[in-house]
Amino acid sequence: MGRRRSFLPRLRRRNLGGYEIVVSPPERPTHDESAQAHHNVLIVALFAALGGMLYGYDTGIISGALPKMSAQWGIGHRWQEIVTAAILAGAVIGALVGGTLSKRLGRRKTIFIIACVFALGVVACSLAVNQWMMVACRLFLGLAVGGCSQIVPTYIAELAPPRRRGAMVTFFNIAIGVGIFLANLVSVLAGDAFAAGDDWRWMIGIAVFPALVLAAAMLRLPETPRWLIEHGTVGKARVVLRRLRPNRSIAVRETLEIWAVTQQERNDSRGGWANLRQPWVRPALLAGLGIAAFTQLSGLEMMIYYSHTILGDAGFDAPLVTWSGLGIAAVYLICTAVGERLVDVVGRRRLMLILIPGATLFLFGFGALFVVTDHPGRFLTLALMLAYMACNAAGLQAVGWLLGSELYPLSIRDRATSLHAVALWGSNLVLTLTALTTIDTLGVGPAFILYAAFNLLSFVFVLFLVPETKGHSLEEIEQSLREGTFLPLRGNIASHVSQ
Secondary structure (H helix, E strand, O other), X not given: OHHHHHHHHHHHHOEEOOEXXXXXXXXXXXXXXXXXXXXXXXXXXXXXXXXXXXXXXXXXXXXXXXXXXXXXXXXOHHHHHHHHHHHHHHHHXXXXXXXXXXXXXXXXXXXXXXXXXXXXXXXXXXXXXXXXHHHHHHHHHHHHHHHHHHHHHXXXXXXOOHHHHHHHHHHHHHHHHHHHHHHHHHHHHHOOOOOOOOHHHHHHHOOHHHHHHHHHHHOOOOOOHHHHHHOOOHHHHHHHHHHHOOOHHHHHHXXXXXXXXXXXXXXXXXXXXXXXXXXXXXXXXXXXXXXXXXXXXXXXXXXXXXXXXXXXXOOOOHHHHHHHHHHHHHHHHHHHHHHHHHOOOOOHHHHHHHHHHHHHHHHHHHHHHHHHOOOXXXXXXXHHHHHHHXXXXXXHHHHHHHHHHHXXXXXXXXXXXXXXXXXXXXXXXXXXXXXXXXXXXXXXXXXXXXXXXXXXXXXXXHHHHOOOOOOXXXXXXXXXXXXXXXXXXXXXXXXXXXX
């Protein structure tokens, strides 16, 4: 940790925005102070992460509901792709709109609006009378999914202390896993996976209740200090930090560092989207947007959406398909929780480099089974699918949203996190719209070997372009961009931290 301490004074001594920031070492907090601050941050992160649970449930429930509504309305694979992908198209739009709203209204108010859209969207979907209406309603619901994925990780990251930021932001990923698990549990309770009927309506509609809880919670939770300082309310920011940090000296120190960076941002800012063209922010954009795309191109979300369809077409009977979907969701949830425990210990970059090769190998094996034989063993097929899910969920998925919340400097954070969500949902949309068609055209085996190749490409991308951010404040990460010490192969910020 000595190397890290040498990096911090260098940041404090710099002339930021025309202001010399000199801060004495903070007072050591007592155990009770640290425990209370951790409790306060945990409450904020858990309630905000409800947005992730809604995202997971509303995108995951389609796997169990789609065969039922398809049987009722008599629609084939192409319409199934369109119905499934409609929410993703809405998510792209929602991600762009969410960035503008969070910039103008604040993170807290934006999440409140998103919660209301969630509530209205799921009620509308549950009342759809045909595939056309369902597409329109899921498009509207997607606005909330995209906005949520853009703003909730940022909200948590801007409130969490640096040492716990990875774990706190990853609550969002865990909540997604909880939502997907609950969606599959509801599918099990609903019975026959392929029977026509109206039970899919309550499967979708019950998500209105957590949406209302999230809306109510956001009326009480605080705004982020970074947004408050950016809008000239330094005193309110210090009050928020005082509730979320162990003692006054730590809160004051962090307030001053945020304020100093904000001053520099105002001096350097070109205004609006033009800030994204500044050369010094490009490494962050490249790393963040690339990871966003690979979280989807790696195939995990597509596996969740179409697990019932893929396993059904592979010869699994209806009860086994339903229980397999629940198993997939359980593995996703457990391994995301494991990733949450590891991101602040192992590190973001290292965790991905360890687990992506496993995901690649298992997905390749899954595809190879279908190349070798038309009727692979059911349990070997499921075992490979679950092993891939475990590696992907604990690695690439656990880190993808986290990096999007911490890589981008304050001057571009709202718009960059919007682009991050757009890259994620855009790649998800392309994959979802083409998945069943690709499987029908190439066959199950070659299609999944293709997705394994995307996993291999993600490993190469991380190796050369993604830095380690473990243990650094958002201000330190920004300063490393300005100093040119961000790129992995050129002495990035990981060189300043004890690994």
